């Protein structure tokens with residue numbers, strides 16, 4: 001079964017709405033992040049969330065990240081990958 005880690009997530013004992021706070025609901029977002037912080041599978045969740053975010057519009061809090069956070073992380077990763085490719089081409093003036 002793929003993503004077996006999901007059954008071990010700390011979020012399973014909380015209402016789903018906790019991980020889908022309304023815009024501006026910092027209190028619920030803070031609660032979700034504190035739950036994620038203690039979650040035994042947050043690394044798997046983080047990797048999954050970033051992977052999925054490249055394919056679909058993944059909403060909600062995953063591993064303490066919001067959709068906005070994930071977009072920013074992926075943009076930064078993309079920039080780093082582009083820079084690495086540029087360096088691989090050996091086009092950097094010495």
Ligand code: SF4
Pocket residue numbers: 006008009010011012019035036037039040041042045046061062063064
């Ligand atoms: S890190 Fe957060 S969203 Fe991910 S499985 Fe754990 S509690 Fe759920």
